Amino acid sequence: MTHAAPRPLRAEAPRSPLSGRLGVPGDKSISHRALMFGAVAVGTTEITGLLEGEDVLRTAAAMRALGAEVTQTGPGAWRVAGRGVGGLVEPADVLDMGNSGTAARLLLGLISGHPIFAVMTGDASLRRRPMKRVTDPLSASGAQFWTREGGRLPLAVRGAADPLPIDYVLPVASAQVKSACLLAGLCAPGTTQVIEREATRDHTENMLRHFGATVTVQDTPQGRVITLEGQPELTAAPVLVPGDPSSAAFPVVAALLVPGSRVVVENVGLNPLRTGLLATLREMGAVLRVENERLAGGEPVGDIVAEYAGLQGVEVPPGRAPSMIDEYPVLAVAAAAARGTTRMRGLAELRVKESDRLAATAALLAANGVRAEIEGDDLVVYGTGGAIPGGGTVETHMDHRIAMAALVMGLAAQRPVAVDDAAFIETSFPGFAALMNGVAGGAAIGPA
Numbered sequence: 001m002t003h004a005a006p007r008p009l010r011a012e013a014p015r016s017p018l019s020g021r022l023g024v025p026g027d028k029s030i031s032h033r034a035l036m037f038g039a040v041a042v043g044t045t046e047i048t049g050l051l052e053g054e055d056v057l058r059t060a061a062a063m064r065a066l067g068a069e070v071t072q073t074g075p076g077a078w079r080v081a082g083r084g085v086g087g088l089v090e091p092a093d094v095l096d097m098g099n100s101g102t103a104a105r106l107l108l109g110l111i112s113g114h115p116i117f118a119v120m121t122g123d124a125s126l127r128r129r130p131m132k133r134v135t136d137p138l139s140a141s142g143a144q145f146w147t148r149e150g151g152r153l154p155l156a157v158r159g160a161a162d163p164l165p166i167d168y169v170l171p172v173a174s175a176q177v178k179s180a181c182l183l184a185g186l187c188a189p190g191t192t193q194v195i196e197r198e199a200t201r202d203h204t205e206n207m208l209r210h211f212g213a214t215v216t217v218q219d220t221p222q223g224r225v226i227t228l229e230g231q232p233e234l235t236a237a238p239v240l241v242p243g244d245p246s247s248a249a250f251p252v253v254a255a256l257l258v259p260g261s262r263v264v265v266e267n268v269g270l271n272p273l274r275t276g277l278l279a280t281l282r283e284m285g286a287v288l289r290v291e292n293e294r295l296a297g298g299e300p301v302g303d304i305v306a307e308y309a310g311l312q313g314v315e316v317p318p319g320r321a322p323s324m325i326d327e328y329p330v331l332a333v334a335a336a337a338a339r340g341t342t343r344m345r346g347l348a349e350l351r352v353k354e355s356d357r358l359a360a361t362a363a364l365l366a367a368n369g370v371r372a373e374i375e376g377d378d379l380v381v382y383g384t385g386g387a388i389p390g391g392g393t394v395e396t397h398m399d400h401r402i403a404m405a406a407l408v409m410g411l412a413a414q415r416p417v418a419v420d421d422a423a424f425i426e427t428s429f430p431g432f433a434a435l436m437n438g439v440a441g442g443a444a445i446g447p448a
């Protein structure tokens with residue numbers, strides 16, 4: 001996919017309001033973890049609802065290269081025959097993690113605890129992203145890294161033969177860095193400890209417990225203290241992957257913005273550390289109901305009912321960023337349609353996503369006649385009160401969420417919105433255009 005021809009796409013206002021029910025693909029964070037943890041568990045892990053997007057398929061291939069048996073048994077149904085903690089083997093070739101920062105960083109944690117040598121690379125976007133944030137703490141386990149300038153991929157790693165437990169205070173709010181440290185700690189004796197000042201998604205903690213590890217979490221004045229008892233025997237356990245709330249965000253915002261719409265997104269993960277967007281949209285005046293709320297595979301899930309509403313600008317506090325870090329591009333689109341100004345504060349981390357998402361989001365808006373400014377680490381969007389001009393072409397910079405946010409904007413704008421390359425949508429949301437067209441009652445999203 002890295003070298004495939006760009007796939008331009010455009011979205012225009014649908015002929016009728018969005019209506020109906022849809023399900024979004026499986027949660028990306030949980031899917032990566034299910035494959036990785038299954039590979040170091042004893043026994044066979046059966047996964048249902050796995051996201052079969054490019055990013056997760058890279059993880060599946062990497063786990064195979066590291067010695068696990070990973071097989072697809074049906075649509076979304078996957079089986080992993082694990083090798084037990086410490087049982088991964090040296091890969092015979094370079095591990096190519098494609099576009100996926102989560103795959104790269106979590107895997108570096110896992111490899112750090114094994115006495116193996118590996119070389120890792122990724123596509124042009126991933127090769128620009130910082131890896132020092134994981135190689136620094138992982139070096140304390142005894143693993144060695146050789147990286148390109150600035151700690152970037154490709155890199156080589158030699159995992160520790162006798163790994164030491166890591167004790168680390170996260171300098172950035174990042175579930176990927178937290179998870180990398182915990183995964184290295186699986187192979188180390190004693191207690192691995194990570195302290196995060198702001199809570200980030202806790203799928204690693206939840207799933208490690210689900211596989212039988214002892215993980216404790218304590219809220220202290222210094223932050224959230226997470227500990228893992230090293231060298232557990234992880235036991236294979238079934239994993240039910242809910243729909244990805246970060247993917248559900250796109251049809252939800254589209255329904256809020258297209259007059260007369262009512263859409264139900266079924267079976268969406270509602271882990272409280274992932275639902276910052278829903279809280280923000282409600283503050284903006286959205287009518288969002290959750291039906292059929294239940295626990296599935298240890299995570300809360302439910303059906304989100306979204307109806308058209310006139311939105312108001314709000315200020316989004318910086319402390320909310322970890323719980324909606326991937327949702328800012330589509331929130332910016334909602335803010336563009338709202339009445340008044342929206343200020344999203346504390347977005348420094350957006351600069352190191354699949355693209356510089358802060359710049360790409362501001363450019364997305366500017367290209368479509370919406371005034372937006374970056375002030376320090378804040379994004380300020382001047383709402384149009386429902387009259388987004390549109391008519392622009394958005395550069396996606398190999399970033400799936402920029403592409404989808406732009407296309408959602410096109411559904412609600414006065415003139416169509418085009419994206420230069422929609423190919424990267426396949427990393428997280430295969431079938432995006434078809435699903436959206438399904439509730440739009442026609443081809444509102446199609447070739448540019």
Ligand code: S3P
Pocket residue numbers: 028029030102173174175176177179201325326349
């Ligand atoms: C993820 C954590 C977030 C998020 C990414 C998935 C994860 O990254 O942006 O899409 O699965 O742990 P950071 O931890 O770098 O913020």
